[in-house]
Amino acid sequence: DAGVIQSPRHEVTEMGQEVTLRCKPISGHNSLFWYRQTMMRGLELLIYFNNNVPIDDSGMPEDRFSAKMPNASFSTLKIQPSEPRDSAVYFCASSLGTGDHTDTQYFGPGTRLTVL
Amino acid sequence: DQQVKQNSPSLSVQEGRISILNCDYTNSMFDYFLWYKKYPAEGPTFLISISSIKDKNEDGRFTVFLNKSAKHLSLHIVPSQPGDSAVYFCAASRFNTDKLIFGTGTRLQVFP
Numbered sequence: 029d030a031g032v033i034q035s036p037r038h039e040v041t042e043m044g045q046e047v048t049l050r051c052k053p054i055s056g057h058n059s060l061f062w063y064r065q066t067m068m069r070g071l072e073l074l075i076y077f078n079n080n081v082p083i084d085d086s087g088m089p090e091d092r093f094s095a096k097m098p099n100a101s102f103s104t105l106k107i108q109p110s111e112p113r114d115s116a117v118y119f120c121a122s123s124l125g126t127g128d129h130t131d132t133q134y135f136g137p138g139t140r141l142t143v144l
Numbered sequence: 145d146q147q148v149k150q151n152s153p154s155l156s157v158q159e160g161r162i163s164i165l166n167c168d169y170t171n172s173m174f175d176y177f178l179w180y181k182k183y184p185a186e187g188p189t190f191l192i193s194i195s196s197i198k199d200k201n202e203d204g205r206f207t208v209f210l211n212k213s214a215k216h217l218s219l220h221i222v223p224s225q226p227g228d229s230a231v232y233f234c235a236a237s238r239f240n241t242d243k244l245i246f247g248t249g250t251r252l253q254v255f256p
Binding site: 072119132134 | 187233243
């Protein structure tokens, strides 16, 4: 079975440009999570969805970040305008989302974003 | 405010010996704890977990210990193997939310 799929794997852009990261969760999973990994802060949850509805976006840094989940098999994380401090690895994860908080989260391979 | 802390950024252990990775948390509402393992250029993968009603959970070479009074958990790997070299993240969650709070990770290197 395919795991969580993320694209692109690497993205290099210039400050001020719009960046869109994409994620396809595991089929049948109802919860989707966006994380950011930095050396200083480790893995931070940005936002998560359950049944395509945003449940907690308290980790979204600021208005430049937005996330959508138009259907059960696709989500995007957009940064507009991008800044050098947004450079990080962004992970998408999915879980069964049954309402049991012990459901295992499965991570994608990540997108390494570099903003020049 | 770092609710889950891994104070050792790195650990180096000889093959065959025990590796002990530590994690502290501050939120007493956490009731489920996990360890994830991450290789370079890959996403984290689930390794082992423990519920707050237990103080130990074992899976092969991996054992997680939970000390609720000290708000401390540890991961023991015995015996350590070179393939265990990775970054290990501790994470915690509480009832009624799917939100995981991760630590900053500990890089384990197992040398021959």
